[in-house]
Amino acid sequence: MRIAELSRHTGVPVPTIKYYLREGLLPAGELTSPNQARYDDRHVQRLRLVRVLLDVGRLPIATIRQLLSALDEPDPDVHRVLGTALPTAVSGKDSLDPDGVEAARVRIDKLVQERAWLVGRETTARQGAAEALAAFEQVGADVGMLLEQYADVAETIAGHDLDFVGRAPDAEGMLYHAVVGSILGDALLAALRRMAQEHESAKKFGIRGDDC
């Protein structure tokens, strides 16, 4: 199909598609003349993925480019992508006190060690967790008990996530599931958590069901 058809098919405007092509988020089409290219179903799928990672995952362009290049590698390495390529919600936040982040990082490293988690020292999530923890403390919230409870819950979720990855038919599909599940899973989990909080709060503060 031509670019106009790709646009109709996906609802993405032509200038936006051209922007993604320039930014390397979409592979070039097959040239049929010096000024025209042909696109196929892989472009449709890739375009849908890019839109969702941008819009629901709220990832920066550079991060998406990095994830897509991992997806396109001839020898998919699910473990490497899960360990290093996936961004966390937080990174390099300049509103945080560096000493507070450093102290929080020591606590996160201790948590990893105590739980014998096989997590590389360069995993960006270590720093992300330290920054989130430092943010709690910077606004005066004591989060000690919550940290261990969340770590327990994270183990459960990760078990489900790896099962989800394992349900893909091949290595390429597993990598795809790892990326999609990690990024979109954050959004799904956050929304379900919010609903469950409202429910727990209704129980705690005695709101009746028909008030909802």
Place this chain on the structure above:
Amino acid sequence: MRIAELSRHTGVPVPTIKYYLREGLLPAGELTSPNQARYDDRHVQRLRLVRVLLDVGRLPIATIRQLLSALDEPDPDVHRVLGTALPTAVSGKDSLDPDGVEAARVRIDKLVQERAWLVGRETTARQGAAEALAAFEQVGADVGMLLEQYADVAETIAGHDLDFVGRAPDAEGMLYHAVVGSILGDALLAALRRMAQEHESAKKFGIRGDDC
């Protein structure tokens, strides 16, 4: 203290503080002359909160203004804030197919009903969950089993979250914990989930500890 001192104390530049004052994110100081105002510790704390909600929570200014006004109400209503004022990661995403979102919303409403969750129909998280679910399906990932597993986990997390809220000494503190815990908790949980995924993946794919 004067605005320059407030800036030194918090590390936030004076023009940024003035911007927050104009945007209503920081209450005005007490005027000591037509051109000078005095600020106190409450301004320091509020400024720290605003920075963290912007930077770690990645919330839009308008949402932060809404949350802060809930915090400043004379009669704090934790349940209302948990139910309606807190944003979810996803909302109003134009990259999603409206029919897909509508179908996903029916599934989310069914899940709420089956679990007898006391969740208002207007709770934004219902739509946020529907959008996240639709995003999964739009990129071709079958998320049926994951949805129920995540809902189980969300119940556990919400129980911990409400315990965290309940550890605050008064109603004002509980509301503060609800806001801070919900927003920063998403970031902390996402980072811990990412680490636990790497650990599960290391176990599944047989990576040894000393490779980490």
